[in-house]
Amino acid sequence: MARLLLSVPIAYAGTAVLLAFAYVARPALVSPVLLLLIVRQAAPLAIAVLGQSLCMRVLSLDLSIGGVILAVSYILTSGILRLPEPLLLLICVLFGAAVGAVNAFFITRIKASSVIVTLATALILSGVVFSLSQLRAPGEAPAILRYIGQTRIGIVPISPLFWLAIFLPVALFLRMSVFGRYVDAIGANPRAALISGIPYVRIVTIAHILSSILAVFSGFVLVGFVGAGSLDIGRDLPLTSLVAVILGGVTFGSGKGGSLGPAVAAFMLTFSFNLLTSLGVGEPGKLMLQGAIIALAATRRSPD
Template sequence: MTMTTRAFSSRPGATDALRFVLNLPFAYLGTALLLLFAYFTRPMLLSPLLLLLIVRQAAPLGIAVIGQSVCMRVLSLDLSIGGVIVAVSYILTSGALPYPPPVLIAICILFGLVVGLANAFFITRLRASSVIVTLAMAMILSGVVISLGQFYAPGDAPEVLKFIGQKRIGIVPIALLVWLALLIPFALFLRFSVFGRYVDAIGSNPNAAWVSGIPYIRVLTVVHVMSSLFAVASGLLLVGFVGVGSMDIGSDLALNSLAAVILGGVTFGSGKGGVLGPAVAAFMLTFSFNLLTSLGLGEPGKLMLQGAIIAVAAMAYAVRMQRT
């Protein structure tokens, strides 16, 4: 017998329609539309060889997206992905650490672990906003790398990574195999483990998860560590793909991963969402960037598209907040 009346109620019609559209995993429809569009305007993009090249190009984003999607399912965010990738590229290519590639890769993984733990610490223990914490982390990491760049400039990527990033077996790029090798086991883990159940629970009601004794802090810590480790993996692949390190490598990966997760049907706070949707969305984004380039709209078109996607994401967020 509590009061539920409010002086205002939002207009239902408009938001309902918007909500319905936003609740569809847009990536499937979007990819289909894009392929159709390409068929009529730039059919050469649809040749199997070119498609596989685009898939190879999408792999680093696709791997970063795995971590980002789990972050968002527990109502967190990871914007430090770009910073992690720049740092990884620097460790691997600058020669500042005079070790063989396998050791450097191990250092990168350790580094990802530390970044993930630091993110998680500030978010769970100090209750800081995940946006602020991870954005600050990205900025600090980029800053450190730029200042170190005066002493050792980033250079050539290790051969082993170039091999993984650029070569293929038959016509299948190795990068795609790496992507699948990370994606499929992780999807199974999320589906069947206690951890995956807790991710659903926290995503759908963090208060209830806390009050019912779910190890909330632990789950969030693991999520952020995972996200940083996926970022490291993404960085390894990207450095190999590009062949050289640089100061702004992977800088738009954080925002693109955000966009891909949202296009892939993971909405804030629903506790729902698969791993496949975001993966398809990673391909869709990469494909659309290629399409824009072939239409002569390369960089400006890319910026506009990214902006539009993030605006839609913000609206999706606002609609969800109204509902709760």
């Protein structure tokens, strides 16, 4: 029973505590309208977190999310490729898959550290976008993305529905499929997984490709949300997604966990940032909170 309690992600209790606190201290934050706004705001993070959690469950890490989103924003808004919108979106997805494949290649074949590899990828992508944007600055977002990012049906914004449409199939697949079982096995003991003939390289490669594609989707929502391209876009996401995955019950080095915990944690974090802002400690508080959570996660071992 104690083990069961310990294995429940912190995010569930954390969200409840935060909501209760806000209900007392800042009741306006928990009104339906504002909550829906926060949910909308959380959607890009929640999408990115799904990929990050998959990487961490196979004992890898994806810090290239921010670079991918920046590149997606540039491809979509700079007008560098004069193509119809659907084609542009498709190119972004293919681009994401390619980045994921390159990350996975260095991690599985060259056996480089996932932290270093994906950080390098992020830096290279950012550098390329920055230099290109001197020639052609980012412009307006494609209409279809502005629709996803900004429209609502009744009072329900579309972006959380977009997230749900991605989350449900991916989470169900990870939970029900042989692939999901292999992910658990690699997380529990990568050496044993390798030796018993589980296709380790393929699993890790798929995890990274999926993570980068999800980063692209996250970028779609962000770009639509902002309405225009930006060189700041998605900068916080790699770190914030990491924090969300940890709060969502996936521990460093043990790879345990599911998909729902990190999603709840994405909401919890976004909510806490809003709460901090309303309490007058916006950006500094946000940074301190994230740092504290990462430090805590690094010291905390899995319950067994």
